[in-house]
Amino acid sequence: MxxxxxxxxxxxxxxxxxxxxxxxxxxxxxxxxxxxxxSYYIEKAQDYIAKRAKTEKWLKEQAIMxxxxxEIPNSSTVLDVPFGxxxxxxxxxxxxxxxFGVDISKDMLVVAKKxxxxxxxxxxxxxxxAEHLHFEDNLFDLVVSCRFFTLIPxxxxxxxxxxxxxxxxxxxxxxxxxxxxxxxxxxxxKSKRISGNICEKELINIFKNFNFEVLKKKIILEDSNTxxxxxxxxxxxxKVR
Numbered sequence: 662m663x664x665x666x667x668x669x670x671x672x673x674x675x676x677x678x679x680x681x682x683x684x685x686x687x688x689x690x691x692x693x694x695x696x697x698x699x700s701y702y703i704e705k706a707q708d709y710i711a712k713r714a715k716t717e718k719w720l721k722e723q724a725i726m727x728x729x730x731x732e733i734p735n736s737s738t739v740l741d742v743p744f745g746x747x748x749x750x751x752x753x754x755x756x757x758x759x760x761f762g763v764d765i766s767k768d769m770l771v772v773a774k775k776x777x778x779x780x781x782x783x784x785x786x787x788x789x790x791a792e793h794l795h796f797e798d799n800l801f802d803l804v805v806s807c808r809f810f811t812l813i814p815x816x817x818x819x820x821x822x823x824x825x826x827x828x829x830x831x832x833x834x835x836x837x838x839x840x841x842x843x844x845x846x847x848x849x850x851k852s853k854r855i856s857g858n859i860c861e862k863e864l865i866n867i868f869k870n871f872n873f874e875v876l877k878k879k880i881i882l883e884d885s886n887t888x889x890x891x892x893x894x895x896x897x898x899x900k901v902r
Contacts, residue, residue, distance in 0.1 A: 718882055718889070722807060722836070725879045725891050727752055729834055732877075732893065737802035740828065742791045742821075743809055747773040750780050760784040761801065763794060792820040799830040810837040811856040811889075815848070818855050822871045826896060833873065833894040838887050839864060857887045872897040 726749055733739075735756045741749060744762030746769065753760045760783060764770055767788055774781045789795060791809065804825045810818055825833050838856040840846060846858035868875060873894040881889040 721881045722891075723748070725881060726805075726807070726834070729877070729879065729891060729893055730756060733758075733803050733832065738800065739803045739805060740794075740796070740801040741805045741807075742794070742825075743769075743806070744773060744784075744786055745769055745807075747777045747781065747784065749805065749807070750777055750784060754780060754783060758803075761796075762786045763789045763791065765790055792817060792824055794824045794828050796828045798827050800828050802829075802831045804829045804833045806833070806835040808836065810835055813855060814853055815851040815855045815859070819867065819871075822867070822873070826871050826873070829896050831896060832876070833896070834891060835894070836881065836889065836891045837864070838889045841883075841886055841888060868892075868894060 730749075730752055733756065736758065737756070738759045739753055739761065741747070741753075741760065741762045742764075743766075744764040747762065750760060762773075762784055764773075764786070765788065770786060770788065773786070777784075787795070791806070806821075806825070809821070813821070837859075840858055840860045843860055843862050845851065845860045845863045851858045865875060874897055876893040876895050878893075879891045881891060883889065
């Protein structure tokens, strides 16, 4: 067999292996590429609002966030991570909040600037990662994270919670999809994506390990296997390691 035929045979075998692996991941309901990080680029960023703004989930998230913010004092400082399109900025500004935001995607922030118009100038926005927030400790009265925990793996979720604990001085609002029942999916599945694979009991224990107390939870949507909820968490004084 000459060299060219050997190369062709190797490429064919490699392609077959990749195809089989992708079919196996699809069969298990895994989408590893979507769970890598919270980033939206170019076309995906531009289409973000158009595809989501009128969906039932989007509208319920907006309504519940408005309700939850009534429990936060006016003129508070809020950090929104990931900032995305700045969908909650109007709600923040109505409460005279000082608005800060972080998003890993520059393209998404371009969309946010266009979407928010003049309101964008009232926000302090940075490009950055949720697991490495470049802010001082105990700086924000409130940290908000919408949809991020529905995308990321378990280990990243824990690192982000640690950062949220560090920069917050009072409360956190976040949402996540939980697996119904008292048994979470195996670790190797949660290591790909936490959303829909972790039960409430385990999640509450994780919150406790980072010294957060659950103040309130609100159901957004649910089906036969999972429930999508918002949580308000209160930061306790001493972090548990």
